[in-house]
Amino acid sequence: MKRRSTLGISVFMMGIGYLGATQYIPISLAVLIFYTCPFFVAIISRFTENEPITPRRLTAIIIAFIGLSLALKVQTTGGLQLLGIMYAVIAAIGFASFVTVSSLMLKTADPQAVLLHSMAGGTLLFVLFFVLTNGVEIIGTRTGWLKVSGSGIAIAFAYITFFAGMKIIGPVKATMILNIEPVLTICLAAILFGEHLANIQVFGAVLVIGGIVLITRTPKT
Structure with missing residues (x-):
């Protein structure tokens, strides 16, 4: 029962942390x-499920992370607010705890x-937070509720x-495979909205895919 309560807190941490970060720092940096959650998951899983942190596995995570930073064209110029980074x-951390705890429960x-x-x-927890902060007004319209409902269905399917995976x-x-999500996002933006992908972004996407291939081919032992 304690683990199930932890999962609810983890989901809340993910949502509030991510939305809060975008208010203070560039979305790409957020x-x-x-x-960075694959690093946290690898460290925690080393103790909870005896998942080895092999040089090959660590290299794959680092390669994918570097590739992601290039694909997102992260801008770090100017003053960055510490609150957004936190x-x-x-x-x-919320997502890492969600993954590791749910893996044990499964x-x-x-x-x-x-x-x-x-x-x-x-x-x-979200409802309580919105009520206490008057955030309910944001979704008080028909369009707002449709967006919330649609995103809820998509998230449930994703989970x-x-x-299963x-x-x-x-x-x-x-x-680690989740690193493909931002890459697919920028690719769809290019296809659907005609956004131009710089060569460095394409190279970053290749690195992400390379890191995923490397770690998925890594033996368990």
């Missing part, structure tokens, strides 16, 4: 800091039950497939 780190619990408890706990390949590899 995303990059959030995707928010992003909270989001990364060994004995039903995936649907784990998902239901984590989403329900996180939702309750279902993520749990994590149960097969483990928390470290599953989290």
